[in-house]
Amino acid sequence: MIRKLNYTGRKKLLKEDTQIILYEREGETSFFDVSLNLKRYELPDDALVFVEAYQQTTLMRFDFGTVGRIKPVSDCRLGLFDSVEGVLFRVKVTSPALPQGKLLAEGDQIRFRRSEEQPDDRLPLLPVKPQDIGNEIAKLDFSEEQPLLLVNSSAGDWQEIARSPAFAAFVYPQSLREILCRILISEEHDDTEDPDNWRSKWLRFATGLPGVSDPPDAESDNNQKWDWIEDAVSSFATKLCLLDRFQEYWKEENSR
Amino acid sequence: MMLRKLNKSGIQKFADYLDSLKETPFVESPDSLLTDAEASESLPVQVDIEKRGFRDRFEAAAYLDGKLSLSGLTDLERDAGLWSWLSLFYFDQLCPLDSSGKRKLHERAKLIPEVSNYRKYYRHLLAGPYRIYKAHRDNPDRAMALLCESVSQPGDIVEQFASRQELVTNRVVMELVKTLYLDQESNRPRRGAAGKGKGSARRLTDVLNQFDLTWDLHMVKVPDLIGMLPGEFDRFRAATA
Numbered sequence: 001m002i003r004k005l006n007y008t009g010r011k012k013l014l015k016e017d018t019q020i021i022l023y024e025r026e027g028e029t030s031f032f033d034v035s036l037n038l039k040r041y042e043l044p045d046d047a048l049v050f051v052e053a054y055q056q057t058t059l060m061r062f063d064f065g066t067v068g069r070i071k072p073v074s075d076c077r078l079g080l081f082d083s084v085e086g087v088l089f090r091v092k093v094t095s096p097a098l099p100q101g102k103l104l105a106e107g108d109q110i111r112f113r114r115s116e117e118q119p120d121d122r123l124p125l126l127p128v129k130p131q132d133i134g135n136e137i138a139k140l141d142f143s144e145e146q147p148l149l150l151v152n153s154s155a156g157d158w159q160e161i162a163r164s165p166a167f168a169a170f171v172y173p174q175s176l177r178e179i180l181c182r183i184l185i186s187e188e189h190d191d192t193e194d195p196d197n198w199r200s201k202w203l204r205f206a207t208g209l210p211g212v213s214d215p216p217d218a219e220s221d222n223n224q225k226w227d228w229i230e231d232a233v234s235s236f237a238t239k240l241c242l243l244d245r246f247q248e249y250w251k252e253e254n255s256r
Numbered sequence: 257m258m259l260r261k262l263n264k265s266g267i268q269k270f271a272d273y274l275d276s277l278k279e280t281p282f283v284e285s286p287d288s289l290l291t292d293a294e295a296s297e298s299l300p301v302q303v304d305i306e307k308r309g310f311r312d313r314f315e316a317a318a319y320l321d322g323k324l325s326l327s328g329l330t331d332l333e334r335d336a337g338l339w340s341w342l343s344l345f346y347f348d349q350l351c352p353l354d355s356s357g358k359r360k361l362h363e364r365a366k367l368i369p370e371v372s373n374y375r376k377y378y379r380h381l382l383a384g385p386y387r388i389y390k391a392h393r394d395n396p397d398r399a400m401a402l403l404c405e406s407v408s409q410p411g412d413i414v415e416q417f418a419s420r421q422e423l424v425t426n427r428v429v430m431e432l433v434k435t436l437y438l439d440q441e442s443n444r445p446r447r448g449a450a451g452k453g454k455g456s457a458r459r460l461t462d463v464l465n466q467f468d469l470t471w472d473l474h475m476v477k478v479p480d481l482i483g484m485l486p487g488e489f490d491r492f493r494a495a496t497a
Contacts, residue, residue, distance in 0.1 A: 010469065050472070056333070056377055057387040057418070059425035061474060082331045094472040101475030131372060143374030 011041050011093075013107030015196045018091045019119075020051075022084060022112040029077040030084045032112060036070055036091065038105075043067045047104050048094045053078055055087045067093060087112065088145060107196075109145035125205055126175065130158040137161075138171050140178055146198035147179055165249035169242045173233050180206060180229045188218040206232040209239060257290070257345070259303040259323070261337035266295030267368055270344055274364060281358040285347045296341060301328050305345065312443075313410065314403035316382060317389030318396065325390065334371040339383045343367040350381045350408050360408065378418040381407050388418060391425050398427060401434040404443050412450035413437060416457040422473075423464055431478045433457070436492040446495060454488035463489075 017037040024030045034051055045068025053060045058080050065071030081087055089112065093105040113119060127146070130153035133139055137155055141148040149171070151158040161167055183189045183199045192207065192215065194200040203215050212232050216224045237243070262270060266289045273286050289295040303323055310316035320342075324332055332338065343350055350367060351359045362381070365373070369380040378384050385403055392399040402418060405411040410418075413433065423429045437449035437457060449457050463485060467473060473481075482493055 050474075054421060054425065056374075056421060057391045057424055058333075059391065059421075082333050092472050094475060099476070099480055101472045103470055103472050141372075141374075143372075 010103050011043070011105035012194070012196070013038070013041065013091055013093075013105050015107065015110055017041075018089075018107040018110055020089045020110055020112040021115050023115045024084070029079045030081075031075075031077040032089075033076065034064070034089075034091070036064070038067050038070075038093070041093075041105055043093055043104055044095070045069075046096050048096055050092045050094070052090045052092065053081070053087050054090070055081055058082075066096075084112075086144070111145060125201060126179075128158070128162045138167070140175055142182065146201075147175075149175060165242075165245040168240070169246040169249075172240070173237050173242065176206070176236050177229060177233045180232060184215065184218075184225045184229065185222055190215060190218040206236075209235040211235050257305055257307070258298070259305045259338070260290065260296045260298055260341055261335060262289060262296050262340045262344070263294075263337060266292070267337060267340050269295055270340055271364060271368055274361075274367060277359050277361055281361075285344060287344065287347075290341065290344055296337075299329060299338075303327050303329070305342075307345065310346075310349065310407050312404055313385035313407055313414075314389070314396065314400060316407050317385035317403060320382060320386045321389050321393065324386070325393075333383065333387060336369050336371050339369045339380055340367070342382050343380070346382065346407070352408055362408075375419070378424075379410075381410065384410065384414070384418060388424060392427065392430060395427075398434060399424075399430045400443070401438040401445065401449075402430070404438060404445065411445060413445055413457045416461045420461060420465075422468060423461065426473050428473055428476055428478055428481065429464060432481050433460070435478060435482065435496050436460070436489070446492065448491065455490070455492050459488065460485075 017040070019035040021033045021035070022030055023032065032053070036049070038049075045066060047067045049064040049067060049070060051062045051064055051073075053062075060078060060080050062073045062076060063071075064073060078084055078087065088108075089110040090106065090108040091110065092103060094100075095102040095104055125146075126149050128149045128151055129141075131141075131150045132154060133150050133152050136152060138149060138151050141150050149162070151162050155161055179202055183202055187199065189197075189199040190203070191197065192200050192203045206212055207214055209232055212235050213228070216228050269286060269289055273283070276283060305323060308319075310319065329335075329338075351362060353359060363379070364370075365376040365379045366381045369383050370376040378387065385407070388399050388402050389396045396403070402410075402414045402424070405414070417424050417429075417433060437445050439446050448455060452458055464473065467481075467484065476484075482489075482496060485493065
């Protein structure tokens with residue numbers, strides 16, 4: 001994998017500064033409104049602002065004027081999307097100078113909030129979602145802006161399954177291992193500071209577990225990374241008392 | 257024939273048939289599923305689909321776009337049953353017989369779309385070109401480098417670009433890919449566009465992913481972008497001059 005380097009000092013727009021609100025009306029095309037707070041980034045007033053809505057191979061791009069004069073777009077309907085489920089947004093601020101298109105700031109993978117919903121800053125680290133996943137019971141999905149734990153929607157009461165001690169014992173430590181492996185080894189991500197990036201959030205979560213040190217940096221060899229991951233998973237299992245909970249469950253099952 | 261969609265049972269039977277081809281490659285496709293009420297269902301609107309040949313992915317996508325986009329059907333791209341039905345309907349084209357009478361086998365996602373799998377959703381042999389055509393409907397010709405191959409053999413350029421949402425939906429990038437890799441006379445990819453070699457489409461996606469951090473690629477002009485490419489692209493750059 002090629003590591004992406006930010007040589008140009010491009011600024012990252014935080015999700016709290018780029019809020020997208022979706023409006024849905026019966027029988028009409030959904031549309032969005034955006035609330036941008038760009039002051040703290042010290043961007044030039046004449047820098048251009050664009051908002052993009054995207055989902056798989058569909059993209060819509062909207063011109064919101066300039067940093068100094070955000071111009072509400074008259075038509076923010078998401079007419080190209082078959083369904084708004086899963087649509088994400090990105091906000092780009094680009095330089096007006098030639099050559100055109102130099103990126104000054106960007107916020108990506110912004111999820112919309114429906115107009116009737118309250119802002120929720122306490123999203124779970126690993127949302128669980130029911131989905132038809134063939135004959136597997138559970139698997140991780142990395143296709144969205146944060147990992148999801150998919151539970152087979154045909155397996156039964158998926159919420160009950162996700163809460164069961166056996167499921168927790170088998171699935172959660174392995175999920176943590178897979179997520180940390182992807183972050184540290186596949187993607188070589190070692191930044192723990194980024195408040196929006198799911199990888200940084202997971203590294204902060206693992207570092208906060210009892211007895212777990214700071215994560216190895218991207219240049220460390222894989223053995224060091226594996227050791228750290230194993231420490232984190234072990235600490236996680238201990239903290240959740242997974243063995244005790246599983247033994248209790250197993251005893252109950254066998255006594256039936 | 258009126259377009260229908262395979263239901264869960266129909267999709268499973270079609271999948272079973274695809275699996276069976278590994279052992280018994282001469283078995284005919286289960287066309288009865290197309291109309292069998294237990295394996296397929298009608299749609300809320302009537303769409304007449306013709307059994308016809310497609311010169312390339314572009315022609316297939318244009319035909320399907322003409323039939324589907326104004327049909328009033330909703331959530332088309334995520335309708336696995338509809339695209340599976342179409343795969344079966346055009347099965348002889350998607351999995352043509354070779355000289356020994358055997359079918360060319362594809363991975364399942366090319367015939368039964370995995371609409372929620374971000375690694376595979378674009379691979380369906382009909383939904384894939386349809387999506388690209390639709391994304392560039394204002395001028396589908398700009399995506400020709402991804403639509404010029406046969407429906408049964410999409411080619412390496414497609415695999416490299418269709419999997420990257422921010423590239424395949426970008427008009428400038430699609431113009432660039434066409435300019436670099438499509439031979440205008442033959443309407444075929446230039447030699448060296450496929451594979452892992454210097455200046456290949458695979459290398460271009462790496463370079464564009466890096467550019468994407470510095471530039472808003474929607475705003476850069478194609479000639480400027482060509483000028484920014486590293487030396488390994490000289491061969492293709494020269495062909496565009």
